[in-house]
Amino acid sequence: MDDIRFAVLGTGGIGRRTLEVSQHKDGLTAVAACDRNGVAIDHSGLDVDELLEATEGNIASGPEDASGTTPATPADDYASDGGAAAVEGGGGGVKQHGEQAGIVASSQGEPTETPIDDIIAESDAIDAVLLALPNLEHDFIPRVAERFAGADYEGVMIDVLKRSRVIGMLDDREDLLKESGITFVCGAGATPGFLTGAAALAAQSFVEVEEVEIWWGVGLKSGYEDNRGTVREDIAHLDGYDIETAREMSEAEIEALIDEHDGVLEFHDMEHADDVLLERAGICDADDVHVGGVLDVRSDEKPTTTTVSVTGTTFDGETGTNTFELDDATSMEANVNGPALGYLKAGVRNNRAGHYGVFGPADLMPGF
Amino acid sequence: MDDIRFAVLGTGGIGRRTLEVSQHKDGLTAVAACDRNGVAIDHSGLDVDELLEATEGNIASGPEDASGTTPATPADDYASDGGAAAVEGGGGGVKQHGEQAGIVASSQGEPTETPIDDIIAESDAIDAVLLALPNLEHDFIPRVAERFAGADYEGVMIDVLKRSRVIGMLDDREDLLKESGITFVCGAGATPGFLTGAAALAAQSFVEVEEVEIWWGVGLKSGYEDNRGTVREDIAHLDGYDIETAREMSEAEIEALIDEHDGVLEFHDMEHADDVLLERAGICDADDVHVGGVLDVRSDEKPTTTTVSVTGTTFDGETGTNTFELDDATSMEANVNGPALGYLKAGVRNNRAGHYGVFGPADLMPGF
Numbered sequence: 001m002d003d004i005r006f007a008v009l010g011t012g013g014i015g016r017r018t019l020e021v022s023q024h025k026d027g028l029t030a031v032a033a034c035d036r037n038g039v040a041i042d043h044s045g046l047d048v049d050e051l052l053e054a055t056e057g058n059i060a061s062g063p064e065d066a067s068g069t070t071p072a073t074p075a076d077d078y079a080s081d082g083g084a085a086a087v088e089g090g091g092g093g094v095k096q097h098g099e100q101a102g103i104v105a106s107s108q109g110e111p112t113e114t115p116i117d118d119i120i121a122e123s124d125a126i127d128a129v130l131l132a133l134p135n136l137e138h139d140f141i142p143r144v145a146e147r148f149a150g151a152d153y154e155g156v157m158i159d160v161l162k163r164s165r166v167i168g169m170l171d172d173r174e175d176l177l178k179e180s181g182i183t184f185v186c187g188a189g190a191t192p193g194f195l196t197g198a199a200a201l202a203a204q205s206f207v208e209v210e211e212v213e214i215w216w217g218v219g220l221k222s223g224y225e226d227n228r229g230t231v232r233e234d235i236a237h238l239d240g241y242d243i244e245t246a247r248e249m250s251e252a253e254i255e256a257l258i259d260e261h262d263g264v265l266e267f268h269d270m271e272h273a274d275d276v277l278l279e280r281a282g283i284c285d286a287d288d289v290h291v292g293g294v295l296d297v298r299s300d301e302k303p304t305t306t307t308v309s310v311t312g313t314t315f316d317g318e319t320g321t322n323t324f325e326l327d328d329a330t331s332m333e334a335n336v337n338g339p340a341l342g343y344l345k346a347g348v349r350n351n352r353a354g355h356y357g358v359f360g361p362a363d364l365m366p367g368f
Numbered sequence: 369m370d371d372i373r374f375a376v377l378g379t380g381g382i383g384r385r386t387l388e389v390s391q392h393k394d395g396l397t398a399v400a401a402c403d404r405n406g407v408a409i410d411h412s413g414l415d416v417d418e419l420l421e422a423t424e425g426n427i428a429s430g431p432e433d434a435s436g437t438t439p440a441t442p443a444d445d446y447a448s449d450g451g452a453a454a455v456e457g458g459g460g461g462v463k464q465h466g467e468q469a470g471i472v473a474s475s476q477g478e479p480t481e482t483p484i485d486d487i488i489a490e491s492d493a494i495d496a497v498l499l500a501l502p503n504l505e506h507d508f509i510p511r512v513a514e515r516f517a518g519a520d521y522e523g524v525m526i527d528v529l530k531r532s533r534v535i536g537m538l539d540d541r542e543d544l545l546k547e548s549g550i551t552f553v554c555g556a557g558a559t560p561g562f563l564t565g566a567a568a569l570a571a572q573s574f575v576e577v578e579e580v581e582i583w584w585g586v587g588l589k590s591g592y593e594d595n596r597g598t599v600r601e602d603i604a605h606l607d608g609y610d611i612e613t614a615r616e617m618s619e620a621e622i623e624a625l626i627d628e629h630d631g632v633l634e635f636h637d638m639e640h641a642d643d644v645l646l647e648r649a650g651i652c653d654a655d656d657v658h659v660g661g662v663l664d665v666r667s668d669e670k671p672t673t674t675t676v677s678v679t680g681t682t683f684d685g686e687t688g689t690n691t692f693e694l695d696d697a698t699s700m701e702a703n704v705n706g707p708a709l710g711y712l713k714a715g716v717r718n719n720r721a722g723h724y725g726v727f728g729p730a731d732l733m734p735g736f
Binding site: 021208320326329341343355365367368 | 385388389390392393396562565566569570572573574575576682683684686687688689690691692693694695696697698699701702703705706707709710711712713714717718721722723729732733734735736
């Protein structure tokens with residue numbers, strides 16, 4: 001496969017780590033990145049190391065933050081995992097790291113009030129766009145896709161979203177994406193993403209899949225600052241919370257909730273797009289997919305082992321459960337960013353072959 | 369994806385079970401099958417049930433075989449897993465089940481002395497061809513591919529071969545395959561195949577893979593008659609044996625060897641194409657792939673659990689081992705035939721997109 005030139009929208013934790021991980025492999029060239037204040041574009045390849053250092057400040061900070069700045073409002077930290085969204089996505093808070101925060105602090109960065117439009121303007125020379133933006137409103141990422149389609153972008157878009165209902169919103173826009181020539185790969189992080197693909201693979205022993213159980217463990221002590229947006233999304237899955245209530249919680253309320261649970265939150269029957277992604281690939285009914293897990297924000301040890309269990313019946317009438325287990329030593333970050341780039345490459349193969357529309361991870365796997 | 373019309377060359381165990389498993393899924397229509405004596409072609413879809421009953425006699429038999437026939441020579445059983453090969457592949461023995469054995473016993477079958485050529489003659493209306501032939505000589509399957517290319521076949525060919533060196537022989541013919549428009553998927557059974565794909569998937573946590581260990585367990589009591597060819601191939605991997613000596617063993621010698629081991633054979637460092645298939649997909653060096661396992665021909669219980677272990681280093685410097693485990697209740701047959709059809713479908717997607725040449729299972733997986 002020829003070299004892939006890709007852009008990252010949002011330089012919070014996921015965006016920055018994707019840039020970092022891409023450097024470990026040949027054939028992936030980062031040519032553009034943006035956050036809410038700025039954009040960096042170099043079609044011959046960004047200097048990723050320089051950019052990563054400059055965007056460290058994008059990560060939400062407490063008073064002891066090395067940059068010496070503090071968030072302006074409690075909502076800031078949530079918005080921080082994808083700077084562009086805070087400006088363009090209608091989020092309330094505006095993160096303040098000073099004039100030189102984020103991409104504009106990079107020698108490659110230019111200030112802009114329209115970071116996403118600036119990338120779209122250059123998208124003729126971009127093969128794939130990773131949306132590392134927080135999905136502030138349900139339709140935020142679908143609307144970004146629409147904007148690329150409106151500019152006749154022909155290429156791959158990929159997100160790491162989690163919510164089942166967003167897939168339907170992308171499907172609603174499938175004609176638009178197809179007309180433009182966009183291959184949209186959705187839910188392509190760890191779960192949904194890596195583990196969804198593993199479930200699709202494990203299902204191949206069976207002619208009928210009865211249940212898919214995805215159980216994850218994340219130890220996030222040193223990664224907590226980097227992943228506050230993700231933690232807030234997870235809280236929405238606790239009993240008594242939803243996406244709206246979680247979004248409105250102050251940082252102090254979140255800390256109080258975490259204290260109550262001694263730093264360990266356990267989740268069951270989460271609204272995780274694995275269900276619709278497996279159903280659309282013909283693996284099983286969405287109702288037969290169960291996602292849960294344990295998050296420990298005070299330890300880097302995983303509180304439980306991440307496991308995918310696929311139970312089904314073989315053609316010769318036996319029932320069994322195949323399992324896929326991630327080593328506890330592999331961080332959530334490693335399990336998001338490698339697979340995201342893997343799906344990005346698979347998306348580019350499909351796009352170059354003229355396969356446009358909306359694809360989930362399991363759609364990109366061999367399966368019968 | 370549109371309906372896929374496929375042919376099966378060889379109606380021994382693997383060929384027949386592939387026909388059977390394909391009936392569990394939509395979109396797969398068996399339109400042609402052959403063995404050494406006959407060919408059945410129906411472009412509107414074969415009556416698979418009828419064909420399966422008729423070809424039961426293709427499986428090598430002892431004196432108590434219901435058909436009342438006995439093998440003519442000890443070599444017969446080995447050749448039996450792909451009837452066409454015994455005639456066309458230069459195998460010494462000719463299986464004798466009487467004039468009405470195999471496909472010619474089916475109401476859909478016609479006797480022929482050129483079964484493979486008969487399928488080639490109809491290949492314009494065939495999307496994919498599964499080669500369920502024993503690889504009698506190393507270059508037997510590559511030579512069959514050549515014959516399809518010689519007839520300008522445009523479509524998928526897929527095999528379930530195991531030997532590393534055959535991949536190179538296919539690569540040697542890649543230009544020919546590309547000119548014809550053939551997407552050749554090689555090593556697409558259980559291992560290599562299912563487990564190779566699992567290793568490629570599991571590798572995505574890591575920026576560097578240090579070792580892939582594939583360890584399989586097969587309990588083959590009731591499937592022994594169906595899989596004598598495979599057992600003979602496995603024996604070639606025991607210390608002191610190779611493919612040539614295993615091929616020349618009489619049935620009695622094989623039984624004596626199995627007796628010596630009380631029915632349980634353990635294999636280490638097998639020449640299994642997983643190694644070259646993972647290397648060509650950029651996952652790791654072939655030398656870092658180790659394949660072994662335990663075969664018990666006297667029990668249907670698996671003597672050990674089939675496991676793929678992938679050890680690597682993450683972008684953040686941790687070393688870990690991800691694992692994929694097949695339930696002991698899933699038979700070898702289930703783990704060959706589902707994945708083979710999955711890779712067949714993935715091959716067709718690629719073929720229709722104009723991707724021709726030689727592909728391994730890991731090439732068809734997302735990977736970065």
